[in-house]
Amino acid sequence: MEFELDSEQRMIQESTRRMVERDIEPLLVAHDRDTPLPKEAMQKIFAVCAAQGLTCARIPEEAGGAGLSALTLGLMHEQLPPAIALAVIAHEGTGARIFLSSNQEQRARFLPDIISAKRIACTGNTEPDVGSDPRSVKTRAAEEGDVYVVNGRKMWITNASICDMINVTCSVGKDDRGLSNLVRVIIERDHSPFTALEIGMLGLKQGHLSEVLFENCRVPKANALGEPGDAARILTLTWLANRPIFGLFAVHLAQKALDAAMTYARDRVQFGKSIASFQLVQELLADITAAVTSSRLMCYYALSCIDKGERANQVSAMAKRFAVNSCQRAISLAMEVHGAMGLSREMGLEQLYRDARMLTVPDGTNQILTLIEGRELTGVAAYRS
Ligand SMILES: Cc1cc2nc3c(=O)[nH]c(=O)nc-3n(C[C@H](O)[C@H](O)[C@H](O)COP(=O)(O)OP(=O)(O)OC[C@H]3O[C@@H](n4cnc5c(N)ncnc54)[C@H](O)[C@@H]3O)c2cc1C
Structure with a gap:
């Protein structure tokens, strides 16, 4: 049994701590501590986190990611201010989900911008009436030729107001037990616009937590991830x-x-x-x-x-x-x-x-x-x- 971190783990911890001190804390201090940071400030933060591999931690090196162990990722996140850590893990987790369930064409289209943090990503699962039980998702994706037409609302979505793409869990109908058949689609904001509104919260106030509204949002079927039922x-x-x-x-x-x-x-x-x-x-x-x-x-x-x-x-x-x-x-x-x-x-x-x-x-x-x-x-x- 070994309770000590090894020298490489300590080095990673230390370099993340220095990055926070040098590049992140000054931005947090320069802005109101009770207001979500402007997108430009978040983009600067995402860029320095990308340089440390934090935006692609769970994507393997051979696919262009950092391929970090879970413990290493935890050691790094422990150094980050939580409002920032939450934003980064929402972005990075979305990249990991795309990696785990996309084809080569989708990986080539979505992952480079997530890894470099050129585009900010998030995942929208929760809805006003659907929280702990994700199988009840009501946001509807209706098939129309080679597009899905998405209608519905998502709630409490980290990064949504500043994101460029959102991984959305939608229902395409019900199974025999009345549970939703789920599909996940990547909705790119410039191509398929949607509305996102900040929600005032108790804490983590420099971060972004939003309500998202999709109204007849047309998404190419080529943006659907994975196999039906694997959401x-x-x-x-x-x-x-x-x-x-x-x-x-x-x-x-x-x-x-x-x-x-x-x-x-x-x-x-x-x-x-x-x-x-x-x-x-x-x-x-x-x-x-x-x-x-x-x-x-x-x-x-x-x-x-x-x-x-x-x-x-x-x-x-x-x-x-x-x-x-x-x-x-x-x-x-x-x-x-x-x-x-x-x-x-x-x-x-x-x-x-x-x-x-x-x-x-x-x-x-x-x-x-x-x-x-x-x-x-x-x-x-x-x-x-
Ligand atoms: C800071 C923050 C960041 C978030 N980021 C995201 C995000 O990026 N994407 C996203 O999709 N969502 C996000 N969420 C939403 C979060 O995932 C949901 O709020 C969470 O799943 C709980 O859902 P709910 O709030 O609707 O509570 P509910 O599910 O309605 O639960 C209400 C209460 O009932 C209890 N309860 C529910 N079911 C049971 C049960 N079977 N047995 C016992 N008790 C039960 C709960 O524990 C809770 O106390 C975020 C929320 C917060 C606060």
Whole structure:
């Protein structure tokens, strides 16, 4: 058993950290922290992430991608501010999904611009009435000669307002059980225009989360991906690594809260002593440290199981749920260490708290992740037979 990162992994972590410091943080600081970044700023960020292989991590090298292991990708994402990490993984995950289910002609047409980040991509699955149960998708793709005519709405779509192409899950009818027969199509905005509106959210406010409206949107059938009926499988393949990586987004936030709490506890004096000398404050610091350490290790473990080719559905769901929940609590405890200062906008902990809360929902709510864990542990599926 080996708990140390190797020298190459540490180097990748370090170069990603330097990229964030040099190229990303200054852009975040230069813009309002409560407003989605302008597209030009996001394009600059995507370009520096592309240079690090973050836009094509799960596309193999022989296909022009970076071919990174899941753990390496997680180590890199742990260094990114989560509003940016979410945008990058939505883009990169879309590229991975296209790679996994496209023909040579489609790969040649879509992937180079995703890899170089010349065009921004995203995936639209969720709808106003369809969240945890993606098989109920209602957005309709009607066949008309060599096009699909797409009508419907998607909701909470990362990157949609700034994207150039969106991978949309649509229904082409129902099966005998009343579930949608799904098809995935790449909708290119310049060719097949659609409307995307920003949705105001609790946290991750410099990122983009949108509602998307397709009205008689005509999409060439040549943009349909994969085999009929494989939509859920392809989405699940990317969710498997995404989940522990989302856990590491939470670790990033909680580590910042821990660093701030350690400094504050040493500097702040009450009753004539540093508050770090009070045993109850030490308990807070010990609990925060335990949460950050255990969350990080569990996410690394899940990612390494994926890299070893082991069945990772349970550990991946467990890692996201545990890390996001533990890190939310850790940030809240770090706020306690700061007293009233912990609640101030000036200190920035409230932003970490709001950002972490956002992570409980995408790529599996707490309840859905629990049910996946339960299914893997017992062999009995609670929500679908
Ligand atoms: C930051 C963020 C980024 C996102 N990015 C994207 C994106 O890029 N693309 C995309 O398509 N979507 C995206 N989403 C949407 C996300 O995938 C959905 O919000 C999520 O799947 C949950 O769906 P819902 O919000 O409709 O909740 P619902 O599914 O309506 O769930 C409501 C509540 O019911 C619970 N529940 C549902 N079913 C069960 C069950 N069987 N048993 C027990 N409890 C249950 C849920 O856990 C939850 O507590 C994003 C969301 C967020 C917050």
